[in-house]
Amino acid sequence: MKRQISRLQVRDVSLYFGGVTALSEVTLDVYEGEILAIIGPNGAGKTSLLNCISGLYRPQQGHITFVDNNGRHHELTRLRPYQIAQLGIARTFQNIELFRHMTVLDNLMLGRHVHMKGNLLSCGLYWGRQQAEEIAHRERVEEIIDFLEIEHIRRQVVSTLPYGLQKRVELGRALALEPDILLLDEPMAGMNVEEKEDMARFILDINEERGVTVVLIEHDMGVVMDISDRVVALDFGRVIAEGPPDEIRSNELVIQAYLGDESLMAFV
């Protein structure tokens, strides 16, 4: 078990859309250095929870606190998404949300946006310090391109790329932000086995070598059981179980809610 320093504290978070309850008193912790998987059937509120953390939804009730590297606490429910990104929380989306008409390089350079200082005037002049800044950050982006093995497509426009590569570029964009916490919304959806294995390897490397805490939504139980340190199961907006993968695998409530029938677990 890794050291138990809570970096993200979700407390009693409830989110409603009119009469529909998306999240109901969700409480969980994300510990430093772990890979936390969030599972649950469709409509359980997994993506809603991620949207609350990254500031796209504002829960009607509850608190989400992020602890930064200096131990300062930040209340995320009061911040705008871009401010949350500046704190060091990056994410990917279930349906790829890349900047479709931009090149892979430019997409990744946008991941560096919060680390750069250029303003309107310095960018327009592109002289001296601004040029040096662009080059310095280009070097960081190239490291990520190397890491994700996408050198051959760096100048391609992302809308022309196949699905699996787009997923990888989106991971790269989030990674370029050098986040403390990386939120991944179904990073392996719609991939074949080989692509899934690649993606799992990238996620493990990001977690182990770069020390990034990962929160991951995933439907592929095999992947979840293999790579996550801890699993949280949601159903109808509630946390129904939490624990190491082996425990979740045999948890009665999870089996009922998510996997339907115990006999199905044989295939996992």
Added chain:
Amino acid sequence: MECGVYFTTYKDDMALRRKPLEKLRLALFAALVVIFPFIASPYWLNLANQIALATIGAIGLNILVGYTGQISLGQGAFMAVGAYGAGVLTARLGIPFWLSIPIAALITAAVGVLFGLPSLRLKGLYLAIATLAAQEIVEWTVVHWTSLTGGVEAMVIPAPRILNMRLNTDFRFYWIAVGMAALTALFTANLFRSRVGRAFVAIRDQDIAAEVIGVNVYLYKLLAFGTSSFFVGLSGALLAHYRTIISWERFTLETSIVYLAMIIIGGLGSIQGSFFGAAFMTLLPAFINTAGRALQSTFPAIATVLPAVQQSIFGAIIIFFLIVEPEGLAKLWRDIKNYFYVWPFSY
């Protein structure tokens, strides 16, 4: 033709013109621009000046519409602010013309930010209607604030001069117009290869993802409105000093539409496209006019129907180009370059 070009530094790889052929093309174009006024007739010089000023305005509009994805029908209004700003500053306040131009552009930028506020809540066609309101408000103000603008009467401003040299001839003004157009193009090109411009494009492509990756979308939308309006105001201010007579009729909704047509025909999100569009929309009516007059002398009978026919031909040619290349003349130019990229081999 240019295989085997490799870069060893990021600086070279990130240059505006990366390849030898690109540099050569730019040098040739620059040379042509410098030689042009010495060999061109006044008629052509006049057209060149119009194209240069329209290019500045089109780049300005393209920053907002093509690059940042915020549709604007307020182009005419912002040009009016620039033109009347420059006019009032020189004719009423006696500020020298070279100072009045940047001040007028800055005023326009401020007005642009103000009318950009609805963009924080509105997108697409709804935003277009909100900017239409800007157009109407400014037009109404210009016509009715008689003490400042002269109302429906044309406003006359003194000819621009530097050190007692009058600059209102086509030849002399050419250098100002072309110089400012070149600076505008350079600034914009730099902008969109670095941090702020990338954020603009990100807002166009996926505003939610832009916000989540750390772009303050509200701030950058207003910044885009301000930057765009600055150049549109610059175009208006230069136009005022070039014509030395300003009339509100030059800055109506029709102007806004013509500029939108310019950047759509030229190419959205492209600086070259802005220039192509400006040239196209300036030269085409001129050509049709010339051709019409030539026909008229041979067939006097068509004189009465000619104006109507000219407009129709103008419209038809625009439709033709949009169908042939919906992504604009800039795309056509790219295709030509790509064809010659591996020339004389087929791939």
